[in-house]
Amino acid sequence: MGFSGHLVFARSERPLLEAPFFGSTGPGLRDDVHECQPRPGGWQTLQLEQGVWEDGYLFALVEWTGAPACVADVSDSSVALVTGLDTDGLRWQAWLNQDNAAALLVEEPEDVDDESLWIATPEFEEAIGHKRAELDAEVPADAEGALIWASAAGVQVTAQQSRIEELLRAQETCVEELFDALLDELGFPETAHSAPQP
Numbered sequence: 001m002g003f004s005g006h007l008v009f010a011r012s013e014r015p016l017l018e019a020p021f022f023g024s025t026g027p028g029l030r031d032d033v034h035e036c037q038p039r040p041g042g043w044q045t046l047q048l049e050q051g052v053w054e055d056g057y058l059f060a061l062v063e064w065t066g067a068p069a070c071v072a073d074v075s076d077s078s079v080a081l082v083t084g085l086d087t088d089g090l091r092w093q094a095w096l097n098q099d100n101a102a103a104l105l106v107e108e109p110e111d112v113d114d115e116s117l118w119i120a121t122p123e124f125e126e127a128i129g130h131k132r133a134e135l136d137a138e139v140p141a142d143a144e145g146a147l148i149w150a151s152a153a154g155v156q157v158t159a160q161q162s163r164i165e166e167l168l169r170a171q172e173t174c175v176e177e178l179f180d181a182l183l184d185e186l187g188f189p190e191t192a193h194s195a196p197q198p
Contacts, residue, residue, distance in 0.1 A: 002074075002076040002077025002078060002174070003047070003074055003076070003077045003176065004049075004050045004074060004075050004076050004077075005047065005048050005049045005050045005051075005052070005053070005074060006046075006047075006048045006050075006052070006053040006071050006072065006073055006074065007036075007045055007046070007047055007048075007071065007072040007074060007080075007176065007179055008045065008046040008048060008053065008057075008061070008069070008070075008071050009043065009044070009045050009069060009070050009071070009072075009183065010043070010044060010061050010062075010065050010067065010068075010069035010070075011041065011042045011043045011044070011065055011067040011068075011069075011153070012042055012044065012064075012065045012067070013042055015035070015044070016035075016044050016046050016061075016065075017033060017035070017046070019060070019061060019064045019065075020060075020064065021054075021056075021057050021060045021061070021064075032048060032049035032051075032052050033046055033047070033048050033049070033052065034046070034047040035047075036191075037191040038191065039183075039188055039189045039190065039191050040189040041189050043188055043189065053071065053073075057071075058070075058071050058083060058085050059085060059089075062085050062086070062087055066087065067087065067153060067154075068084065068085065068086040068087060068149055068150075068152050068153040069084070069085060070082055070083060070084035070085070070149070071083055072096070072175075072176075072179045074175055074176065074179075075104070077173075077174050077175055077176060078097060078100045078175060079095065079096065079097045079100035079101045079104055079175055080095070080096040080097065080175045080176075080178075080179060081093060081094075081095055081096075081101070082094050082095075082096060082146075082179065082182070084145070084146065084149040085149075086148075086149050086152040086153070087152065088152070090145075090148070090149070090152070091145075092142060092145025092146055092148070092149050093142065093145075094138075094139075094142035094143070094145070094146060094168050095135055095142075095168070096168070096172075096175050096178045096179060096182070097170075097171055097172060097175050097178065098132060098135045098136065098168070098169060098171075099128075099132065099171055100171075100175075101135060102128045102131040102132040102135055103128055105131050105135075106124065106127045106128055106131050107127075109123075136169065139165050139168045139169060140161070140165060142168055143161050143164035143165045143168055144161060146164055146182070146186060147159065147161060147164060147186065150186035150187055150188070153188075155186065155187040155188050155189070156187050157186060157187045158187055159185045159186060159187060163185055164182070164185060164186070167181060167182050167185055168182075
């Protein structure tokens with residue numbers, strides 16, 4: 001079974017767990033949080049089990065760190081909705097693993113009694129196709145938002161928008177790897193273990 005929860009990415013000289021909204025990190029919370037390998041420059045990623053993160057925390061995190069931040073809402077390692085926020089309050093969002101996102105977002109017709117029968121119909125496949133096309137149409141704007149956000153974060157953005165779009169359209173078994181690849185491509189300094197060997 002994959003990971004479900006949140007990946008929180010932000011820059012701070014202090015551990016992100018010291019942020020006030022984590023309520024001075026009681027011992028119970030620490031069990032639900034994994035600190036990932038940090039990136040140079042104070043960039044940190046926290047992996048939070050489901051139920052720890054709340055929507056308002058992203059704004060509070062940007063305010064506390066004084067730097068742009070983002071969070072990926074991950075479901076079973078198969079799909080994620082990434083939301084980024086900069087210090088001016090500008091937001092961007094993008095789905096990772098769009099095929100899985102389309103299946104997740106398709107609305108079940110009201111007259112369906114058994115979901116397992118509905119997903120085996122041509123109508124379900126057609127609905128997924130429409131949803132996938134909707135998500136795909138949003139990719140250029142999502143990629144542009146991600147690049148603007150990374151630039152606001154002060155990183156040297158060298159990626160072409162087409163490369164970011166390619167990543168947003170990519171499909172990976174483990175969506176966490178796609179999230180890391182997106183941060184790498186946006187120009188954030190790579191962790192020691194992910195940096196290419198000389």
